[in-house]
Amino acid sequence: MRIIAATNRDLGQAIDEGRFREDLFYRLNVIPVYVPPLRERPDDIPPLVEFFLRKHSPDRPRTVAVPALAWLRAQIWRGNARELENAIERALVLAEGDEIRVEDLRARDARGEPEVDPAAESIESAAEASLSLQELGARYTEEILRRCNGNKVHAAAILKIDRKTLYRRAGRRAREGESDPTRD
Numbered sequence: 001m002r003i004i005a006a007t008n009r010d011l012g013q014a015i016d017e018g019r020f021r022e023d024l025f026y027r028l029n030v031i032p033v034y035v036p037p038l039r040e041r042p043d044d045i046p047p048l049v050e051f052f053l054r055k056h057s058p059d060r061p062r063t064v065a066v067p068a069l070a071w072l073r074a075q076i077w078r079g080n081a082r083e084l085e086n087a088i089e090r091a092l093v094l095a096e097g098d099e100i101r102v103e104d105l106r107a108r109d110a111r112g113e114p115e116v117d118p119a120a121e122s123i124e125s126a127a128e129a130s131l132s133l134q135e136l137g138a139r140y141t142e143e144i145l146r147r148c149n150g151n152k153v154h155a156a157a158i159l160k161i162d163r164k165t166l167y168r169r170a171g172r173r174a175r176e177g178e179s180d181p182t183r184d
Contacts, residue, residue: 003028008080038077038084045073048081052088062092064100070136071102141169 005028014020038044046069053062064072068091077083091104141159145166148155152170156163 038080039075042073045069045084048084049088052085053092055085056089057092060098062095062098062100065102066133066136068100068102068105071105138169141166145170 009020011020011025011029015022015025038048049064049069049072053064072084072087075084075087079086087105088100091100095101095104141155144158145152145155148158152166153163156166159166
């Protein structure tokens with residue numbers, strides 16, 4: 001018999017607090033697999049959105065506007081994929097056309113307003129200005145650099161990209177006449 005179990009709790013802490021049996025932990029902890037939360041995997045959001053669109057609207061092809069996709073990527077998603085799925089399902093019901101817009105996604109749920117990653121607040125306005133995906137990525141990179149006070153090592157770690165890639169992106173923006181956020 002094989003048992004596959006998942007939790008969003010820190011079982012080590014639960015054992016220390018006497019809320020989880022240590023012997024059961026070691027019986028279950030044969031092959032631990034850590035899946036980072038969705039907020040740490042923004043690149044997984046577009047394929048998940050496509051999957052949920054096909055799942056909840058199989059007979060009527062629907063799309064998500066670029067600003068709406070940027071908005072989805074900026075969310076914190078404490079409920080991970082389940083919360084994202086609920087947001088897509090709700091937007092499908094509220095959307096008036098075949099394209100889901102930011103307004104369709106902003107609908108309140110039982111907790112109130114969705115939480116937005118603070119680093120992405122300026123990106124949302126850029127998305128609403130209908131910028132290209134490349135420009136949105138560049139602005140997001142700049143915002144992270146600004147929040148890291150120009151520390152490219154730290155910014156690269158947050159962006160989950162190689163430091164050389166970050167140097168190349170910052171250099172390209174400087175050559176295009178944009179200000180280098182690491183020098184402000």
